[in-house]
Amino acid sequence: MPDTYAYKVRDRGGNLISGTLVADNEGLVLQRLREQGLTPLEVGKQGRGFNIDLTKKKVKLKELSVFSRQFATMINSGLPILRALSILSDQTNNKELARVLGECRMDIEQGSSLSAAIQKHPKVFNNLFVSMVKSGETGGSLDSVLLRLADMIENEVKLRGKIKSAMTYPIAVVALVSLILSGMLLFVVPQFKSIYTQLGGSLPLPTRVLLMVSDVFKKYWYIVIIAVFGGRFFLRRWKATPAGREAIDAFKLRVPVFGSLFHKTALARFAGTLSMLLRSGVPILQALDIVSDTVNNKVISKAVNDVQASVREGESMAKPLGKHKVFPPMVVQMLAVGEETGQVDVMLEKVSMFYNQEVEASVDALTSLIEPLLIAVIGGAVGAAVIALYMPMFNIIKLIK
Template identity: 45%
Template sequence: MPTFVYTGKTLGGEARKGELEAASLAAATAALRRQQILPSSVTPKKAGLSFEIKIPGLGKGIKTKDIVIFSRQFATMIDAGLPLVQCLDILASQQENAEFKRVLLDVKSSVEGGSTFADALRKHPKVFDDLYVNLIAAGEVGGILDTILNRLSGFLEKSEKLKGKIKSAMTYPAAVIVIAVLIVSGLLIWVVPIFQDMFSSMGQALPAPTQLVVAMSNALKSSWYIIIAVLVAAGVGLNRAYKTPWGRRIMDKAALKAPVLGDLIRKTAVARFTRTLGTMLSSGVPILEALEIVSKTAGNVIIEEAVMKARTSLSQGKTLAEPLLETKVFPGMVTQMIAVGESTGALDTMLTKIADFYEEEVDQAVEALTSLIEPMLMAFLGVAVGGLVIALYLPIFQVAGAASG
């Protein structure tokens, strides 16, 4: 945030000069007037020799946990009757994360300059997404900002918990696969050549499995850089393809139809959709605006298209349940419960119940997936390493058999 140098006088005629941080020259002037200082000059501070070194990847980024704590503390202060600007000032001064502190000070400066709290947050989309900003706007209009902040904290905590469970389920398989690759690569690079020298001294034809292992060892030793380059190129290619509309559509559709993971992805998407939409509706956000925001947070383009199709149908006077059922993305039970919520006028409550149910379903699916993957990975590791070792010892068994015969 820019720093401004000012000189001026108080209402009593006392001379004042100093520095203050503000988003713009107008915001700095407005802040001084609120402090009952009549500025005679306000100029941007010239950059001297002081600078800040910022290395990407090594900084302390703003995490969801930081936003949750901020929201909880902010809600408590607002409920206690503290002014908005004072709350922001206190929270910024107590913030240990330097990057988040800069954001909060900028938000405070914008509010002092006359912006609403929601508009001030909207200037930082990488920290506060559309969901957060729109809920804050609804809270400001309805005079229930503390309630909204508490609701947002609970929503973010549950979302992070859901993400954490899925990540923990994927961490174990990834670790086992990496270990298996390292073990097999080590055997092929360092162990197989020793056996290869011994085999060449035997002067006998090697069995087919042994020939395959020796060929793999030679290829890995001579062309390891090509293999790494191909893997990196494949990873970069897939990443770039996913960033294109057609590539993302193909991959997201394949993900939903995957044999085991597809069901987990679908349940996670339903839980996220119902939790987000329920939170927004209960906070007073109009349903058409809420659906547009929810579609952007779906995380899957197929589900995003289904939600936007439901929004279009809803704007034409239809119910929400009917178009969701037609998309065939959401389970029948979900659309039935939504239809009941619409008919009874308690859609937000029904959506929250669906979210609770599907979050429990995700927990069970993760546990089932973990219990299924563990023995499969152990079998894979045993076959890979065991098969390699057996292939290396086959010629020795042949020689021993010929000698005994």
């Protein structure tokens, strides 16, 4: 049975319009509104409030990659940009992306360029994406630029997925062990304490330490919880400051086991992004500025800023890069060769490919190494607690014999 739906939309002039429509479902409402050239913002059954907020859902990297590849295919086939955006807006399942594409289409209809239109939506299209599209518009190679962006985003998604899979298991295991040890300290150890109190006599040092920790944890457990969440809150606040972010990023590059992985990932991102920008015709100073913003590590970003200052004064890129220990000699030498031969983009692409392969190898190695390592650590921690609990029992048995 048809229902009445309330909606909020923007027309081609950017004006906000509210109204109602009778339809069988929300999808038909959205379809009718878009057929009228309107950009839906909110839709919901009348009387229940707007139960769909089309402005809240984030656009995932995977969705942006699919959009870029499909957009490139349509442009390469000779489809006009406005028609392509209309089709992509209608077929996407992400309401936020549909809204953004609709607004971009309206801006282009009013005389704006594609790059200027997407620049108004930095939460979806970052500075790198905008600059690449702008270079594609200028050079008449928008389809090939969009394909490069799609490849880059897909590689980024793949890389993040590998790192996430490598870190998920140890984090889950550590969390589980923390719960087990907390349960022992709160419920198991106090039972043994009452037994040992009745028996009397002196207890071994490990047992006394374990009982003391249990008493403190049982008495002040709420302080432990407050300390954990409070520490997390202040860490986030500190990370939001420039000094805090730089210190945390520097620590991430040095942290045992995972530091090397983070370092190689950052280097692959730096080289790949800079190579793609230069190959697409983005000016070197602008390319370095974009890389500094998108490399996602303040230590490397600071080094890139130094390189940018050097290039602005007419010097090379390799020399200032070599002053920063975060860049291995191989990267510096490859960049120097690229500058000498006029093939900086090619050399950087090779560096990016090398470190992407290194990341994949590191993830595979970590995956095989972490499991036995965690088993040893967990077994040692739980085993030490159990031995500390039963040591007095062993002493009593010896005395009885």
